[in-house]
Amino acid sequence: MSEAQEQRTIRCLVGKVGLDGHDRGAHVIARAFRDAGFEVIYSGLHKAPEEVVQAAVQEDVDVLGLSILSGAHNTLVPKIMDGLEEYGAKEDTLILVGGIIPDEDRDELLDLGVSRIFGPGASMDEIVDFIRENAPERQ
Amino acid sequence: MTELIENLLDGDHRALARTITKIEDRAPGYRDLVSQLHEHTGQADVIGITGSPGAGKSTLVDKMAEEYRDRGLTVGVIAIDPSSPFTGGAVLGDRIRMASNTGDMDVFFRSMSARGSLGGLSTATTDAVKALDAFGKDKVIIETVGAGQNEVDIVRMADTVAVLVPPASGDDVQMLKAGILEIADLFAVNKADLDGANRTVQELREMIEMRRDELAVATGHHGAVEKTSPGGGGADEETDDEPSWSPSIVETVAKRGEGLGELLSILDDHREYLVSSGQLESKARDRYAAEIRTLLREDSAELLAEEIEARGGIEGFVDRVLDRETDPYAVADDLLDPVVECVESKRD
Secondary structure (H helix, E strand, O other): OOHHHHHOOOEEEEEEEOOOOOOHHHHHHHHHHHHOOOEEEEOOOOEOHHHHHHHHHHHOOOEEEEEEOOOOHHHHHHHHHHHHHHOOOOOOOEEEEEEOOOHHHHHHHHHHOOOEEEOOOOOHHHHHHHHHHHOOOOO | OOHHHHHHHOOOHHHHHHHHHHHHHOOOOHHHHHHHHHOOOOOOEEEEEEEOOOOOHHHHHHHHHHHHHHOOOOEEEEEEEOOOOOOOOEEEOHHHHOHHHOOOOOEEEEEEEOOOOOOHHHHHHHHHHHHHHHHOOOEEEEEEEOOOHHHHHHHHOOOEEEEEEOOOOHHHHHHHHOOHHHHOOEEEEOOOOOOOHHHHHHHHHHHHHHHHHHHHHHHOOOOOOOOOOOOOOEEOOOOOOOOOEEOEEEEOEHHHOEOHHHHHHHHHHHHHHHHHHOHHHHHHHHHHHHHHHHHHHHHHHHHHHHHHHHOOOHHHHHHHHHOOOOOHHHHHHHHHHHHHHHHHHHOO
């Protein structure tokens, strides 16, 4: 492993928030991140927003990927954003959303601070590249 | 003092998390951070939990943390998972089991990966424990898979080490012989509701007694050795003045919290034993000595690597060794001599 890699390893939290039990996508993403050389923490199913916030803060992740297929994104994402803000973690965490997000809801999520929404059909390479390019600089 | 450390000492979770990140990344300036932490450490009770994959470590740690919280204590957990030697990537899965403490920020749970760096992990873990200690955690739990020297080194840093053994794991008990038996202060036969638990307890008891006999022969204390009482022992009533500790065995079902009370009280007993026997201090001394040595080894290796670069790189030396112009020992002496001279002239 090269010196540079050792110095800076991208840490990601893959979070399943809310009541949908569809975690195939989250598993596939977690594996892809691992194979890209990231350290991945998987939250497990059915997590409350506070739990995801707690994990993101304590693990000090660079990237928070939220998988939501329940349609409750307009409720869940703002709660998570507020929680991250409370702990001063919103600024330097790259927040991504994956799953089923209707077009008309996208702008609102992006306004809240979500960096990018990856829907069905997004390729792994695309997501991994996006993270590599946009992982926040840390102080 | 840097702002980050000030915030950490003030109880800012984010600052604690970021400090551990810097420690893990060995980011520029991390050494200063750890130096500043040191004077605030020494209060936490550090517990190491190890055992084969699937033994139930994470589940047990979760229940332990919950119980400690009920007693009004704060808890820090460092869970170490292996990383891929090829990509460096890792899926750190221990957090999923932490179901009892979600939303409770006073349980600070941090996943760490082995990051494939030789020896570096134990340094990083030691430093992360310091961060949790300085933050004011009463109990710090280190959780790691107990396979290989690296993990044994890590767990050694704990004041008290519990080894989890699943039932009917003849092979695992075999594995334990290779180094883990010596470091265990307590064995928990977890998943004790499964078949084979009794046998595993029996096997462990035999191993412990065999080891006690060996030790007794080695130290000549034949009469002083007593058999472990059934159901685990704790501190022995010995005829000698010196209190001694023989590993206890406890049966647990971590999932349902069975045996948890007994486990925790043995951990407390061990802590008490460490204090009363003076072992706590001598362990700390050993640990700091090892830490100083490790740091020096790393630093001097780095210094010499720079020296090699300054003299044209390792390849040039290798060429001359290959051509039989010189040999590795001579090269090492050659490189080291100026350092030795310099150190000698500056010693006073």
